[in-house]
Amino acid sequence: MTAVVTLASAARLDHVRRQQARLAGADVERVVVWLDAEEPPALDGAIVLHVPPGAHGMRLAAGRNLGVAEATARGHGLLVLLDADCVPGPNLLAAYAAAAASHQDGLLCGAVTYLAQGVTVEADTDLAALTAPHPARPAPAVGDLVEAAPEEYPLFWSLSFATTPAGWARIGGFDEAYEGYGGEDTDLAFRARDAGAPLVWVGGADAYHQHHPTSSPPWQHLDDILRNGALFHGRWGTWPMTGWLEAFEAAGAVVREGDGTGWRRA
Structure with a gap:
């Protein structure tokens, strides 16, 4: 049996409703985790859980962990995680199951x-x-599975992925010390690499990200990126999201620390 776990908020509710409509005819159980402080709305046919924000914003890591725990407790053998703004392609569930x-x-x-x-x-x-x-990551042909090289683990994106309860237990889930935006997905990938869990590019498991306005770099998340980036650096000795940090630096918003190993607000 398969469960699809989704994080949701009021800002992405229209996207979530479209995603859920695409999943309604599939043989899956849908688990939606609401991340806003307000009580969640009902979503027809879905199990809706609630993880309110923490001191530093939305708790994406905690939300995904709770959704997976619920799905696992219900006996599902395949855990598919899709972000609120992603809809599954016609072969996504079958491709993940085969992988x-x-x-x-x-x-x-x-x-x-x-x-x-x-x-x-x-x-x-x-x-x-x-x-x-998206050209930043491998996209194998339908039916092909390609194991990532160790240096490719930073290319893991949490907006569409799958694993089994055994894989989740081996990796250990997301680190809930990350709050607000950024870092928790790369941290999960590094934990998987340390645990010897393969990162596998799955041909045919296509997801489609629904458009919404964004900024690049994401100015609204600057403090989250600095805080979570520092947390990540303390654990792994390197910084994630360096492209954005360098863009903030070029704009004069952040400066490098004296030893050159990190950033802080200018």
Whole structure:
């Protein structure tokens, strides 16, 4: 049996409803974790859990952990995690299930297509015709599985991935010390690498990211990125999200620490 775990908030509620509509006809149990302080709305057919924000913002790591714990307690053997703004492609569930059969303890990742502004996903939208995987990560052909090299683990994105309860237990789940935006997904990938769990690029497990306004670098998350980046550096000896940090630095918003190993607000 398969469970699909999704994080949700009021800001992404329309996206979540479209995602849930795409999943409604599938043989899965849907677990939605609401991250806002307010009580969650009902979502037809889904189990809705609530993880209010912490001192530093939304608790994405804690939310995913709670959703997986609920799905595992209900006896599901395949755990698929999709971000609120992602909808599954027509073969995503089957591709992840096939990959899990041969990689029981793996961290399984499908390609992600970022949909253009103005593309609204309805229940009958032909997603396959829109497929254009983001070029930053491998996108194997349908049916192919490619194990990542050790240096590819930082390319793990938590917006679409799958594993089994055995794989989740081996990795240990997300570190709930991360609050607010950024860092928790790369931390999970590094924990998987340390545990010897393979990161597997799964051909055909396509997800589609629904458009919403963003900024690059994400100025609204500057303090989160500095705080979570420092936490990550303390554990792994390197910083995540360096592209954004360098962009903040170029804009004069942050400066490097005296020893050059980190950043702080200017």
